[in-house]
Amino acid sequence: MNIVVCVKQTPDTAELPKISVAEVTSGDIKTTLVLNPWDEFAVEEGLQLQDRFGGDVTVVTVGEEKATEALKDAIARGVQSAVLLSDPAFAGSDAWGTATILAAAIKKNGPVDVVLAGKQSVDGNSGLVAPGLARKLGATLLTNVTKIVDVAGGKITVERQLEEGRETLTASLPAVVSVSKEINDPRYPTFMGIRKASKAQIPVWSLADLDVSAGSVGQTAALAQWTDLRKPAARSSQVVLVKEATVEATAAKLADLLMAEKVI
């Protein structure tokens, strides 16, 4: 079975509040960059599918050269092969542009059965790359997957979590699967893995290596443009600490305050 895992390099979540508007606008974010937390689950699921069904796992990312570190993180966890998709022409791509690049790379890589992605990225927060990729590849789309039950006979059966409950769904292959946090417990990079990753020669594919027209990717092709990037207004609340003689009196006072706020 051929498995491709799409990963993104994103800022460490603990440092997100520190990022300035200028850093985002210039594209030069100075915080620690890590494998998008949601993608740890996608990488783990790729490795588990390989254990269950055999085959190859390839991890891919669209990014600058520094995004190689996210690929190395996946290699350190046990993935055998990786490709960096990098070209100045890719910069500023929106989700559809990123999906176009990924789809072209996946096709070039060879026949694919399952493409895995994280639920969303902690910077873009859109969850659009997986649906976009499914459409560009002509694959079925399975999002918010909590369990891959089986892959057999050209079909995949999964469980997904929806607002009203849990659904079991069978779809034809190839499929693009975005995974929920519940799907597994990601393994950590091992010492041997980190050594292997540090020596890995990761191929870089540019625009010229892919069947992608320059006009369909990058900033100029982006159909949804971020403008007026700003920090949200800080909560102007100064906390009111409630403290009465007894816990019952404290509860009564707090109840009074909340009823006065008309939130109850």
Place this chain on the structure above:
Amino acid sequence: MSILVYIEQFNGQASPVSWEVLGKAKSLAGQMGGKLAAVVIGNGVEAVANEALTYGADVVHLVEDASLAAFRIEPYAAVVEDLVKAHSPKAVLFPATTRGRDLSAVVACDLGAGLAADCSDLAVDGGELTAVRPVFSGNMLTTVRFVGPLAVASIRPRSFPTPEADGAAGEIVRSGAVMAAGDIREQIDSFEATAGGEVSLTDAKIIVSGGRGVAKDPELGFKLVKDLADSLGGAMGASRAAVDAGYIPYKHQVGQTGKTVRPDLYIACGISGAIQHLAGMGNSKIIVAINKDPEAPIFQVANYGVVGDLFEVVPALTAEFKKRL
């Protein structure tokens, strides 16, 4: 037609956020100079279409077929795309539920339209739709501007008030499936509904959440949290530390890697207020913190706080609300 709103229904019940979006779209459609249309897809869902009329849709496209009885992405997307091609709206809006987000993405990608996902506000500027969305996990906001003739957006629950249901002056236009049943590439094998009576976190007006602070007796701790939530008719949430420790299932997790919520009232019990937790609940209208550590960061975002043991404070609050409500 200026705006088309997708009304999500499950078992004949519309999701509340669908009406919130429709209500907002009503005022935007006027500014964009055209009619407001809604689309309801399913089988035996005429009641939902009628409801959409009462919330102000000028036209409701009611698309019914046995093959559309349960949501499946491709046949549903085919219906919406067909309507867009036939009526050329300037914008298509979706509720940002799991299905709504998927559907918005497939429709926008297929039609080559820009999409703003999980928006918290919408406006019209120079006759064009603009959408505000939180990015960097709520640490920044951006106003999305769309390139091209069609704008697509999905909107978070509780971004807009539920509109008043008045008149039903519009008309219902019926049609059937667009995709042949035999071409559908996915099949639902089974569905296990969440236990009844539970209030959905994302739609909840009141949320009471528990964190690692319940550690000395997690079972009792979450029972106390649930009792308080029940006494207020609210939903129960949790921090990741509580979920990871196995005190409570993941579906209750609020935060960066859990749900984003926006209740009127959020009561955090034994939660320190880590940045990843705040990412999920920082937009709550009123935040109450119950924590025994006066230095806990949650007090920096809270409107009201009680420094104390949640095992004492939470049941006292429940008793108080039971007296009053």
